[in-house]
């Protein structure tokens with residue numbers, strides 16, 4: 001395909017994302033969209049991609065979703081940022097000991113690996129503290145509807161489990177064929193976790209009704225957005241945090257404390273409410 005027509009296609013995709021979210025390019029970095037589009041042109045072919053785009057442009061909402069799903073990067077795994085989990089466990093221990101119900105949010109949950117890891121950690125701490133632990137819930141949200149379905153299904157191949165410690169791996173049900181084993185999330189964890197569609201970049205973004213949260217995972221997602229959108233998302237997400245809550249991000253996101261006055265770095269890619277900065 002000639003470079004000019006790739007550019008035209010990119011402009012049309014960007015315009016469609018803007019129609020969906022109310023934000024230029026859906027808030028995404030143009031270079032990121034160009035890379036994803038080039039990859040899809042290689043795998044799907046130009047004719048299929050244009051057909052999908054035309055359906056979306058005619059107002060077909062399922063084509064809108066397919067276009068969105070096509071442009072996301074969904075890689076994740078259980079226990080992805082190993083330093084996060086002992087910090088979450090300690091945070092939950094303190095909350096449970098105070099007999100406070102706990103609400104958590106995985107704000108770009110992909111196929112659920114992060115939210116289910118949160119659930120495994122919460123269940124372990126709750127079991128340790130037996131009587132003390134009150135209720136706990138987790139919201140997992142994303143814009144990719146195929147990923148959300150996979151998150152709800154909760155079935156994972158061994159390679160999805162990352163470096164999940166054996167004691168937690170064993171809490172997942174062993175299933176599948178002997179030559180293709182998989183692990184499934186048990187009902188005891190499912191009752192605590194709900195998955196929803198939520199676009200973090202929308203111009204008319206509203207906080208989830210489950211807010212405020214004790215812990216928010218905003219991990220491996222801000223890198224795809226333009227700076228202005230990153231700052232708006234951070235501000236919105238910080239507004240969903242309890243005053244003593246923690247935001248967990250990832251090494252690739254850089255220092256987010258520089259991008260928001262509401263949060264300050266607390267080490268290991270975690271952020272807490274910046275009380276002093278708030279007065280500025």
Ligand SMILES: C[S@@+](CC[C@H](N)C(=O)[O-])C[C@H]1O[C@@H](n2cnc3c(N)ncnc32)[C@H](O)[C@@H]1O
Pocket residue numbers: 072073074075076077080107108109110111114141142143144147198199200201202218219220221224250
């Ligand atoms: C690389 S995955 C990160 C998954 C997980 N948080 C982790 O750290 O492993 C990025 C996810 O962000 C989601 N995403 C991209 N744009 C989004 C938006 N505007 N709102 C919500 N989620 C979005 C993608 O669909 C994808 O599932």
